[in-house]
Amino acid sequence: MNTEQQRQKLIEERQNLESEMGKIGRKNPSVPNDWEPTAGDVGQEADPIDQAELVTELETSSAIFTDLEVRYDQVLAALAKIEKGAYGVCETCGKPVEEARLAVDPAAPTCIEHK
Ligand SMILES: [Zn+2]
Structure with a gap:
């Protein structure tokens, strides 16, 4: 298996996910690699229908x-495995x-x- 090719695909996917998450969330400033959705500002003066x-x-x-x-975490985990030389091993059976x-x-x- 070409691990380098897989790494490139994962890095590309990580970038795509980051840009998608960036549209509806933001990076958590206190936890590395953690993201959180940005809450829309519900104005106090907005009428009830708008609020709903x-x-x-x-x-x-x-x-x-x-x-x-969830997908982002999987991609990061796969990249970490590549770094450790443990890529492509089943987490359940080790094969x-x-x-x-x-x-x-x-x-x-x-x-x-085991999927
Ligand atoms: Zn397995």
Whole structure:
């Protein structure tokens, strides 16, 4: 397996995720590699209908944000494994993860059997 190629794919995906998360959240200044959704400012003087819309919008964007963050953590974990020379090993059984699986998902943490 070409680990360097996988690393490039992961770095590219990390950049994409960071820019997506940057649209609806921000980097947590106190925890490295941690992100948090930015809460929309609900103005005190906004009427109740506007406020309800804002809350719905916020709930949707924080759900999207959570998905992005889960994926982001997987990508970071895969990159860390490459650094340690432990890339492509199933986290459940310790056997090599199938190359076909890694080709589809470079951040796959487990083999096909244990996904
Ligand atoms: Zn396995």
